[in-house]
Amino acid sequence: MTPLRLGDSLLPLMNTDDARTPPEVPRLRRSLLGWYRREARDLPWRRTRDPYAVWISEVMLQQTTVATVIPYYERFLSRFPDLRSLAASDEEELLALWSGLGYYRRARNLRAAARIIVERHGGRFPEDPAAIQALPGIGRYTAGAIASNCFGKALPAVDTNAARVVARLYAIEEPQRAYGTRSKRPFGSGSRALSRTAAIWRIAEKLVPPEAPGDWTQALMELGATLCRPSSPDCGICPVAEQCLAFERGDLEPYSLARPRTAAVTVHASLVVVERGRGREQRILLVRRGADQLLGGLWELPGTLAEALAASAGGSAISEPDAQGKSIRRRIGRRNGEPAAQGKSIRRRIRTDRREPRRAVARALASSLGLEPTGLVRSEEVRHTVTHRRLRIAVWTAAAPAIGSIPRPLRTSRGQNHLWANPRALAALPLGAASRKALSALPART
Numbered sequence: 001m002t003p004l005r006l007g008d009s010l011l012p013l014m015n016t017d018d019a020r021t022p023p024e025v026p027r028l029r030r031s032l033l034g035w036y037r038r039e040a041r042d043l044p045w046r047r048t049r050d051p052y053a054v055w056i057s058e059v060m061l062q063q064t065t066v067a068t069v070i071p072y073y074e075r076f077l078s079r080f081p082d083l084r085s086l087a088a089s090d091e092e093e094l095l096a097l098w099s100g101l102g103y104y105r106r107a108r109n110l111r112a113a114a115r116i117i118v119e120r121h122g123g124r125f126p127e128d129p130a131a132i133q134a135l136p137g138i139g140r141y142t143a144g145a146i147a148s149n150c151f152g153k154a155l156p157a158v159d160t161n162a163a164r165v166v167a168r169l170y171a172i173e174e175p176q177r178a179y180g181t182r183s184k185r186p187f188g189s190g191s192r193a194l195s196r197t198a199a200i201w202r203i204a205e206k207l208v209p210p211e212a213p214g215d216w217t218q219a220l221m222e223l224g225a226t227l228c229r230p231s232s233p234d235c236g237i238c239p240v241a242e243q244c245l246a247f248e249r250g251d252l253e254p255y256s257l258a259r260p261r262t263a264a265v266t267v268h269a270s271l272v273v274v275e276r277g278r279g280r281e282q283r284i285l286l287v288r289r290g291a292d293q294l295l296g297g298l299w300e301l302p303g304t305l306a307e308a309l310a311a312s313a314g315g316s317a318i319s320e321p322d323a324q325g326k327s328i329r330r331r332i333g334r335r336n337g338e339p340a341a342q343g344k345s346i347r348r349r350i351r352t353d354r355r356e357p358r359r360a361v362a363r364a365l366a367s368s369l370g371l372e373p374t375g376l377v378r379s380e381e382v383r384h385t386v387t388h389r390r391l392r393i394a395v396w397t398a399a400a401p402a403i404g405s406i407p408r409p410l411r412t413s414r415g416q417n418h419l420w421a422n423p424r425a426l427a428a429l430p431l432g433a434a435s436r437k438a439l440s441a442l443p444a445r446t
């Protein structure tokens with residue numbers, strides 16, 4: 001392998017005042033683009049330059065794998081084929097379509113941004129990168145991906161995969177020891193010291209080939225996703241191995257951008273399937289999570305899940321429907337200035353609830369809904385993961401009391417914060433994934 005002349009070849013790349021293109025950059029572009037055009041995976045969003053479709057795919061791909069996204073992407077575009085249909089969408093239908101992808105704020109931001117584009121940009125996706133980035137839920141990465149892929153702008157789009165590739169190619173360490181130098185100011189005299197993230201973006205800007213910015217964006221991400229993986233990268237078949245400083249040094253670890261993992265927390269909770277009626281009249285009680293909660297706005301089985309999640313977050317407010325059907329807020333922990341004693345007593349109660357789950361379930365239904373179910377039976381246990389929380393959820397079944405004993409607001413089939421749902425229509429509802437799992441774990445009932 002030809003050794004790289006670090007000082008001569010790469011440092012000019014980092015000097016923003018220097019317009020010369022180092023010879024390695026065209027070679028790097030040729031190698032990577034050639035590989036991408038031969039080997040890239042055929043993904044649905046790569047068959048289009050429509051900014052709407054590319055935007056939907058980019059938002060879905062945040063925190064979510066390609067394999068998971070593909071069916072969601074196809075369903076979403078078939079139901080909302082353009083900006084105007086998304087702008088006019090009903091939030092409940094939108095969340096139902098998103099159900100299972102998680103991070104529901106992304107779906108709400110999509111709709112909010114679509115409305116802005118319809119109202120302020122005449123329904124045409126803006127081409128100006130600054131205008132794209134000003135839309136809700138769109139940061140520098142997504143704006144760069146849309147602008148380069150759909151409008152041919154020579155802008156970088158650095159996601160986690162692309163960042164790792166650039167950090168390894170140029171051996172960028174934290175904070176500024178790059179390119180084999182110990183200089184505190186490797187970006188030229190007079191330049192201020194840059195963080196590693198800023199250095200990566202600076203290099204990425206310089207690498208974009210003006211004649212093929214979209215393919216370049218995809219190629220960097222493709223390399224990071226398929227060969228230049230966080231662990232066990234396939235350097236042996238990498239198209240840019242000869243130019244890769246980390247590979248040349250034989251030590252990838254300092255450049256792999258591995259973030260310390262957040263320790264997983266196990267959260268115990270209960271969900272209750274409260275049923276009334278049989279056959280075609282069968283209904284299941286659902287409650288709506290408060291908009292300010294994790295997974296806010298989704299329907300969920302009643303129980304202790306919301307409280308347990310809030311407590312595990314170290315303190316926050318939870319919203320639940322009260323016996324009159326209005327949303328009430330209860331605070332847990334010390335955030336927002338609430339008394340520490342209150343947070344402590346709720347935590348103590350959650351610990352007690354774990355020892356006496358039946359009582360906990362009855363208390364939760366009584367305090368949040370004013371409902372005293374009959375025939376409470378513990379059934380299955382399901383497991384589910386939300387961010388770094390491992391949920392262990394006991395599933396209970398219960399019969400609703402006689403109609404005269406059900407609190408008046410809950411007698412209606414649907415209120416602001418509750419719903420007696422037809423079990424055969426659950427697929428069309430934005431139902432939390434934990435509740436979906438709980439329901440499917442139960443034996444079929446008629």
Ligand code: SF4
Pocket residue numbers: 165168169227228229233234235238239240241242244245246247252
């Ligand atoms: Fe990544 Fe290895 Fe290729 Fe370097 S040689 S870019 S570390 S896969």
